[in-house]
Amino acid sequence: MLKIRNLEAGYGKLRVLKRISMHVDPGEIVTIIGANGAGKTTLLQTITGLVKIGSGEIVFKEKNLQKVSPEKIVASGCSLVPEGRQVFSTMTVEENLILGGYVLAKKGEGGIDQEIKRMYELFPVLKEREKQLAGTLSGGEQQMLAMGRALMAKPSLIMMDEPSTGLAPLIVKSIFQVILRLREEGNTVLLVEQNAKAALGIADRGYVLETGKIILQGAAEDLLRNRDVQRAYLGRESD
Amino acid sequence: MYWEENRECMSREDLEQLQLERLQSTIYRVATHVPFYRRRFKEINLDPDGFRLLTELSSLPFTFKDDLRQNYPYGLFAVPLRDVVRIHSSSGTTGMATVVGYTRNDIKTWSNLVARVLTAAGVTKDDVIQIAFGYGLFTGGFGLHYGAERIGASVIPISSGNTKRQIQIMQDFKTTALVCTPSYALMIADTMLDMGVNINALSLRWGLFGAEPWSEAMRTEINNKLNITATDNYGLSEVMGPGVAGECLECKGLHINEDHFLVEIINPSTLQPVQPGEVGELVITTLTKEAFPVIRYRTRDLTRLITEPCACGRTNYRMTRILGRTDDMLIIKGVNVFPTQIENVLFEIEGTEPHYRIVVERENHQDKATVLVEVIESIFFDEMKKQRQLVDTIKKKLASELGVSVDVKLVEEKTLERFEGKGQRVIDKREL
Numbered sequence: 001m002l003k004i005r006n007l008e009a010g011y012g013k014l015r016v017l018k019r020i021s022m023h024v025d026p027g028e029i030v031t032i033i034g035a036n037g038a039g040k041t042t043l044l045q046t047i048t049g050l051v052k053i054g055s056g057e058i059v060f061k062e063k064n065l066q067k068v069s070p071e072k073i074v075a076s077g078c079s080l081v082p083e084g085r086q087v088f089s090t091m092t093v094e095e096n097l098i099l100g101g102y103v104l105a106k107k108g109e110g111g112i113d114q115e116i117k118r119m120y121e122l123f124p125v126l127k128e129r130e131k132q133l134a135g136t137l138s139g140g141e142q143q144m145l146a147m148g149r150a151l152m153a154k155p156s157l158i159m160m161d162e163p164s165t166g167l168a169p170l171i172v173k174s175i176f177q178v179i180l181r182l183r184e185e186g187n188t189v190l191l192v193e194q195n196a197k198a199a200l201g202i203a204d205r206g207y208v209l210e211t212g213k214i215i216l217q218g219a220a221e222d223l224l225r226n227r228d229v230q231r232a233y234l235g236r237e238s239d
Numbered sequence: 240m241y242w243e244e245n246r247e248c249m250s251r252e253d254l255e256q257l258q259l260e261r262l263q264s265t266i267y268r269v270a271t272h273v274p275f276y277r278r279r280f281k282e283i284n285l286d287p288d289g290f291r292l293l294t295e296l297s298s299l300p301f302t303f304k305d306d307l308r309q310n311y312p313y314g315l316f317a318v319p320l321r322d323v324v325r326i327h328s329s330s331g332t333t334g335m336a337t338v339v340g341y342t343r344n345d346i347k348t349w350s351n352l353v354a355r356v357l358t359a360a361g362v363t364k365d366d367v368i369q370i371a372f373g374y375g376l377f378t379g380g381f382g383l384h385y386g387a388e389r390i391g392a393s394v395i396p397i398s399s400g401n402t403k404r405q406i407q408i409m410q411d412f413k414t415t416a417l418v419c420t421p422s423y424a425l426m427i428a429d430t431m432l433d434m435g436v437n438i439n440a441l442s443l444r445w446g447l448f449g450a451e452p453w454s455e456a457m458r459t460e461i462n463n464k465l466n467i468t469a470t471d472n473y474g475l476s477e478v479m480g481p482g483v484a485g486e487c488l489e490c491k492g493l494h495i496n497e498d499h500f501l502v503e504i505i506n507p508s509t510l511q512p513v514q515p516g517e518v519g520e521l522v523i524t525t526l527t528k529e530a531f532p533v534i535r536y537r538t539r540d541l542t543r544l545i546t547e548p549c550a551c552g553r554t555n556y557r558m559t560r561i562l563g564r565t566d567d568m569l570i571i572k573g574v575n576v577f578p579t580q581i582e583n584v585l586f587e588i589e590g591t592e593p594h595y596r597i598v599v600e601r602e603n604h605q606d607k608a609t610v611l612v613e614v615i616e617s618i619f620f621d622e623m624k625k626q627r628q629l630v631d632t633i634k635k636k637l638a639s640e641l642g643v644s645v646d647v648k649l650v651e652e653k654t655l656e657r658f659e660g661k662g663q664r665v666i667d668k669r670e671l
Contacts, residue, residue, distance in 0.1 A: 021259050213267070217260055218527070
């Protein structure tokens with residue numbers, strides 16, 4: 001689905017991503033964990049074309065993304081749920097979802113109503129808030145709306161940037177339940193998280209990003225057991 | 240039957256992506272956690288973060304058996320000892336042993352890879368598997384054991400030796416799969432014949448043999464005598480143990496677990512990669528080992544890579560059975576023996592000359608090694624008692640140095656042929 005080899009990218013002269021090699025296979029939840037400033041968000045922005053590829057390559061569904069515009073990347077089936085939700089707060093829940101389906105409408109595929117119905121099934125709370133302005137939703141509800149909005153484009157890969165940020169543990173749990181359900185329905189998820197324990201808990205595989213480099217990778221359960229990961233990211237000084 | 244189809248049958252492109260990711264993090268980890276590698280990389284000005292392509296592998300330095308010895312016991316471990324849950328040692332001798340360690344994840348990976356090898360060789364959870372490899376520091380016994388348990392087979396951890404008991408248990412427990420060295424399998428077969436055991440009444444179907452070189456002729460003999468399907472498998476403790484590669488039921492080469500081991504075949508003289516398909520020395524880089532990663536380990540084993548697709552559907556490349564060694568190491572009864580070790584022992588014993596020959600034969604499918612030693616004239620004219628004493632002393636010292644017993648014969652001065660330059664001191668009469 002997604003293959004990244006030796007990716008370097010940054011802002012101006014600042015090289016944030018120094019060497020990233022990773023991949024996501026269809027039907028997987030892959031997580032990227034790392035501390036603040038490790039380059040997680042930059043990585044997602046580079047995949048979506050918002051940050052230019054310095055060197056190396058990103059291949060999405062057999063297509064090299066070098067010099068492909070963000071709109072085209074989204075249209076090709078790669079959606080991002082940005083950090084901090086960023087829903088359109090002065091629009092209603094429904095309008096937010098319709099906007100998410102813009103790509104479908106543009107392709108003339110239609111079926112937007114049906115997709116909205118599907119989102120309401122996935123996130124019943126959004127149905128209850130259908131006509132409410134997005135800005136009035138709680139943090140958790142906004143997160144669900146942001147996910148719903150991204151899913152409206154029927155992406156083959158859905159990328160999430162720190163969905164747990166600023167949310168109460170119980171809400172985080174329900175968000176992660178939804179991510180698991182997305183996989184059950186055959187979706188592919190790339191999940192970027194600071195909450196390493198929660199992310200590795202639901203992911204199939206994981207990558208550890210440190211100062212712009214992938215330093216560890218492997219099955220999520222192996223990473224959970226890895227002492228380096230435990231010490232650095234799970235806040236456990238074992239033994 | 241596959242154990243991990245998505246890995247064993249993955250496309251070359253996906254495999255190479257995975258190999259690159261794993262190699263990059265392995266290089267990072269050894270450069271960060273193992274002073275030996277950090278030093279090596281620095282010596283050649285290698286930036287561990289600069290590694291971009293699998294084909295750049297040849298820019299990395301080799302690791303030799305001697306590096307392992309010099310860092311005895313824990314010098315090359317990449318994790319603190321408290322993260323290590325198992326320690327094994329190579330079948331070398333006390334003075335030359337090498338030590339390897341495993342984290343919990345390593346044991347899991349190891350079990351999984353052995354499970355692949357077992358599955359490829361026909362074993363399933365319905366099998367009763369008799370593991371007649373030695374249990375202990377040697378990786379063979381435990382390696383196969385954990386893999387067999389992983390599959391869910393019924394494991395009989397009988398360990399090596401006591402052939403009659405092996406046969407008794409094989410009959411009583413209805414063993415369906417036998418794991419041991421190929422020569423021991425033949426010995427079991429012959430002992431059965433002596434005991435009058437009806438081979439056709441046995442439940443035995445599969446044989447997984449390794450830990451020493453063998454041949455197609457031996458395979459045919461084992462298959463016929465035991466009425467089983469025998470497969471070859473390969474591994475070495477320095478990179479993990481068994482589970483590195485194993486044959487499928489096509490029996491045309493050993494599938495290498497390439498998602499965990501990056502292999503190269505090099506010309507041992509020029510150190511350059513051989514032409515595809517040519518015979519050369521196998522060099523292995525581990526891709527997932529946590530406790531004991533190795534970079535470009537020189538195995539000294541000669542083989543050839545088979546890149547053509549296999550009828551079994553696995554896409555992993557295969558290697559031929561081991562065709563020989565690049566050094567003069569001998570494997571006697573599964574123990575690694577170097578002629579230099581024998582030389583060192585003789586050097587310390589008064590009355591012997593530094594001229595010797597090692598003759599290795601196979602009697603009743605068991606290795607038998609005899610060391611012929613030249614002794615000074617006076618000893619030959621001495622009384623028999625003194626000669627016998629000398630033989631005993633040499634035998635004892637050799638046994639303790641080598642870890643395997645050998646016969647000793649004294650010969651008169653100047654009776655052994657002299658060589659100019661590097662001599663051929665080993666006469667291997669074993670017909671594999």
